Amino acid sequence: MTRASRARRLATGAVYGGGGVGLAGAALVTLLREEARAARRRITAGTATADPPTGNGVYGRGRGKPLVLTVLGDSSAVGLGVDDPGETPGVLIAAALTELAERPVRLAKFARSGAVSKDLAAQVDLALDEHPDVAVIMIGANDVTSRARPADSVRALAEAVRRLIAADCQVVVGTCPDLGTIRPISQPLRLLARRWSRQLAAAQTIAVVAEGGRTVSLGSVLGPSFATDRGLFSNDEFHPSAAGYAAAAASLLPSVADALGVWPAAADRGLRLRRDTVRPIAQAAARAAGRPGTEVQPTAVRGQETGPRGPWARLRRRRPPDIPTAERADDAVSAAASS
Numbered sequence: 001m002t003r004a005s006r007a008r009r010l011a012t013g014a015v016y017g018g019g020g021v022g023l024a025g026a027a028l029v030t031l032l033r034e035e036a037r038a039a040r041r042r043i044t045a046g047t048a049t050a051d052p053p054t055g056n057g058v059y060g061r062g063r064g065k066p067l068v069l070t071v072l073g074d075s076s077a078v079g080l081g082v083d084d085p086g087e088t089p090g091v092l093i094a095a096a097l098t099e100l101a102e103r104p105v106r107l108a109k110f111a112r113s114g115a116v117s118k119d120l121a122a123q124v125d126l127a128l129d130e131h132p133d134v135a136v137i138m139i140g141a142n143d144v145t146s147r148a149r150p151a152d153s154v155r156a157l158a159e160a161v162r163r164l165i166a167a168d169c170q171v172v173v174g175t176c177p178d179l180g181t182i183r184p185i186s187q188p189l190r191l192l193a194r195r196w197s198r199q200l201a202a203a204q205t206i207a208v209v210a211e212g213g214r215t216v217s218l219g220s221v222l223g224p225s226f227a228t229d230r231g232l233f234s235n236d237e238f239h240p241s242a243a244g245y246a247a248a249a250a251s252l253l254p255s256v257a258d259a260l261g262v263w264p265a266a267a268d269r270g271l272r273l274r275r276d277t278v279r280p281i282a283q284a285a286a287r288a289a290g291r292p293g294t295e296v297q298p299t300a301v302r303g304q305e306t307g308p309r310g311p312w313a314r315l316r317r318r319r320p321p322d323i324p325t326a327e328r329a330d331d332a333v334s335a336a337a338s339s
Contacts, residue, residue: 051112052078055094056108058107059097059098059107067104068108068134069132071111071138072120072127072138073111073137073139078112094107097257108127117157120159124163133260134170135172138173140153150199154200154204155207158211172215173204173214174218174248175218201218202288209285209298213297216295219289249323251292254267255295276316279312280312293320294315295315299312
């Protein structure tokens with residue numbers, strides 16, 4: 001059994017294992033369905049009707065061929081809920097990345113609102129035409145709310161990562177957010193949504209790392225913070241606000257920069273051992289799903305990529321860096337539009 005196939009088997013167990021949610025009778029099933037319909041109506045009523053401008057273009061100035069950053073996924077990758085492209089995750093990451101790399105960055109966003117994991121195949125087709133250096137994928141929330149088969153969702157994500165890695169593109173995946181923080185979702189559905197989303201996030205991590213990509217836990221980034229600060233939500237109380245997207249971008253940026261070899265080593269100095277550890281992938285995935293901004297990437301122990309309990313993975317918890325302000329990002333957008 002190969003590293004990837006074993007990891008995918010673990011990923012399926014991460015979704016279905018750990019104890020199922022017992023639904024005690026038809027009455028509870030009916031209640032959950034009614035709560036889901038009510039939540040969907042409330043969210044839909046408050047959601048923006050159109051995606052914000054993509055912000056696609058070249059950011060930064062300087063010599064050298066621009067790095068190509070592609071952004072794939074669902075409405076969280078699109079930046080639904082804000083009107084200014086300078087407040088979307090792709091633009092925020094591109095604007096910060098050009099400063100770290102000291103060279104231009106070309107942003108090509110193919111994410112679509114409403115996308116589920118199976119839709120990544122078409123997005124990857126478009127992304128590969130751009131010959132990307134790095135791809136950021138944010139996906140999973142719609143898989144949970146639509147109750148897509150978890151095994152199918154994980155398989156589709158793994159295939160997307162595999163194709164990008166084969167094209168010599170680095171991949172960073174922001175895993176499924178914690179839907180247990182969404183106010184329009186009432187109890188007990190909210191409790192189930194939290195469990196389902198965290199289980200999917202763990203399974204995503206196992207599958208992505210097996211294919212050579214990295215993951216960053218957005219569930220916990222957008223979980224505790226969102227639960228206590230409603231300013232991180234947009235008007236629909238489902239999608240992030242500008243501040244929420246900035247928090248997500250700040251969590252993803254170090255992993256994106258590190259994957260490209262432009263993250264400054266000095267920024268990681270002083271990390272305590274508990275913030276930089278090696279574990280079997282299943283343990284790493286479960287731990288990352290509940291800890292803010294945790295990065296998981298493939299690694300080896302004494303030259304071996306796989307141990308007795310599966311593939312090895314490295315966990316890192318970095319302090320989120322300062323992300324460019326909206327004004328700086330807007331300036332970058334203007335420069336990209338005029339170039």
